[in-house]
Amino acid sequence: MTRSQLILIAMLGSAALLAxxxxxxxxxxxxxxxxxxxxxxxHAAAMxxxxxxxxxxxxxxxLFGGLAALTSAGIGMFHVGVEQKWWEGLAxxxxxxxxxxxxxxxxxxxxxxxxxxxxxEIAWQLLGVSMAGWNVILSLGLVVIWLAAARx
Numbered sequence: 001m002t003r004s005q006l007i008l009i010a011m012l013g014s015a016a017l018l019a020x021x022x023x024x025x026x027x028x029x030x031x032x033x034x035x036x037x038x039x040x041x042x043h044a045a046a047m048x049x050x051x052x053x054x055x056x057x058x059x060x061x062x063l064f065g066g067l068a069a070l071t072s073a074g075i076g077m078f079h080v081g082v083e084q085k086w087w088e089g090l091a092x093x094x095x096x097x098x099x100x101x102x103x104x105x106x107x108x109x110x111x112x113x114x115x116x117x118x119x120x121e122i123a124w125q126l127l128g129v130s131m132a133g134w135n136v137i138l139s140l141g142l143v144v145i146w147l148a149a150a151r152x
Contacts, residue, residue, distance in 0.1 A: 003062065004054055006149035010065055011050035013142045014043035017072075017135060024124065024131065033119040034093045035079040039135050042072035046142070059150055066146030073139035079132035082120050093119035 001009075021040055024030045032040075046068035053061035082089035117123075122130045129137070 001148075001152075003059070003149045003152035006145055006152065007050050007053050007062060007065065010069070010142050010145040010149065011047050013138065013145065014046040014050075014069065017138060018043050018047075021131075028124075030123050031117045033117040034090060035075060035082065035119045035132070036117075039072050039075045039079065039132065042068040042075070043139075046072075046146075053149075059152075062146050062150035066143045066150065069139045069142040069146055073136045073143065076132045076136040076139060079119060080130065080136060083122050083130055083132060085120065089119045 018040060021032070021036070025032055046065045049061055049065040049068060052058075053065065079089075081087050082093070124131055126134065
C-alpha cells in the first residue's frame with residue numbers, strides 16, 4: 001500500500017470512531033462524560049492532519065497523525081482505569097456537579113437539572129469491553145497504520 005492509501009485508511013478509522021461516538025450519543029441516547037468528549041478531539045485532529053498529509057505530502061505529518069491517535073488511546077486508557085476503579089477520575093466526572101448553574105436556577109423547581117454523566121460508570125460494553133476500552137484498542141490499531149504510512 002502507498003503512504004496515501006494508509007493515511008486515508010487511518011483518517012477513515014478516526015472518522016468511523018467519531019461517527020460511532022456521535023451515533024451512540026444522538027441515536028442511542030448515551031450522553032458522553034467529560035473523558036468521552038476528550039477522546040474525540042484527537043480523532044478530529046488526526047483527520048485534519050490526514051488531509052494536510054495528503055495535500056502536502058509531508059511524511060512527518062503521518063507521525064503527528066499517529067501521535068493524535070496515541071493521545072486518544074492514552075485518554076481512553078485513563079478512562080478505562082477510572083471505570084474499573086483502578087484509580088480516581090476527575091472530580092468533575094465522578095461526582096455530582098452544579099457548575100454553571102446560578103443560585104436562581106438551583107432554587108427554581110421548574111428547572112430540571114440533568115444528572116451529570118459519570119466517568120466511573122460503564123454506560124455500554126461489548127464482549128466485556130467498554131466504549132473507552134474499544135477506543136483504546138482501535139486507536140492503537142490506527143497508530144500502527146499511521147506509523148506504517150510514515151515509513152513509506
